[in-house]
Amino acid sequence: MSAKADLERLVSGPLGERLSVRERERWRLDDLDPQAFRRAAVLLLFGPLDAIPALSHSAAVPDDLDVLLIERAGTLSDHPGQVAFPGGGIDPGDDGPEAAALREAVEETGLDAAGVDILGTLQDVPLGVSQFLVTPVLAWWTLPSPVAVVDFNESAQVFRVPVADLLQPDNRYTTVLRRAGRIFRGPAFAVNGVVVWGFTAAILSSVFDEAGWTQEWDRTREIPAPVRPEDARR
Structure with missing residues (x-):
């Protein structure tokens, strides 16, 4: 089965429901206040993003399978400096989370939306600390296009990461975040x-x-979570 087929299977499966439960248990998130939370969507864009192979090798995925990520600007109020998927808030004019995730990705990275094949969405995931309800949107980059930071007030860098390198056991850790007297691991x-x-x-x-x-x-x-001291107190 191809990597794209594996991802298409996730859209039609129960991943989202289990993920939502895992997030609540792992981060001990409080329920979102329905009067305060904001809707958002992120784009999980996989595909052969460039010709540079992974440094590692995995039997599960091709060496040229990548995922597109950004590093958020350190001056942002929500999740400053963190590595993230392209995405953001769902605007009233957006035709649902899929359109919002793609629009935000274009605004942040300059990618050509015509080359992106939306596979579907996963279950919404709550982020209690920032009061977002986030819809992950799975996509495949059928026709890759150049990407770069569009606005340095929003993003510090845009980059691709080979999935085989992410899967490499030597690159995986459990992060520890100490916030307001509590310890969170993930x-x-x-x-x-x-x-x-x-x-x-x-x-x-x-x-x-x-x-x-x-x-x-x-x-x-x-490894400790790379957060600013003031963010750890929130």
Whole structure:
């Protein structure tokens, strides 16, 4: 089965429901206030994004399979400096989360939307700390186009990461976040000189598990969450 077929299977399966439960248990998130939460969508864009192969090799995926990520600007109020999927708030004029995720990705990375094949959405995931209800949108990059930072007030960098490198056990950790006297743990990936953690790492980890791509890794290896001191107190 191809990588694209694996992802298409996730859209029609129960991944989203299990993911939502996992997130509540892993991060001990409070229920979102229905009067306060904001709707958002992120684009999980997979495909052969360029001709540079992975540094690692996995029998589960092709060496040229990548996922598109951004590093959020350090001046943003929500999740500053974190590695994330392209995405953002769903506007009234958007035709649902799929359209919103694609629009935001175009605005953030300059990609050509005509080359993106939307596969479908996963179950909404709550982010209690920032009061977002996020819809992950799975997509395949059929015709890759150049990408770069469009607005440095929003993003510090735009980059592709080979999935085989993310799956490499030596690149996987459990991140530890101490916030307001509580300890939160979740999956993390250390690749390309950055740490992918939090919501983004949790989504990637769950997608890899459900797609059957995950290699066994040492979950006792811990690294601190890369957050600013003032954010840890929130």
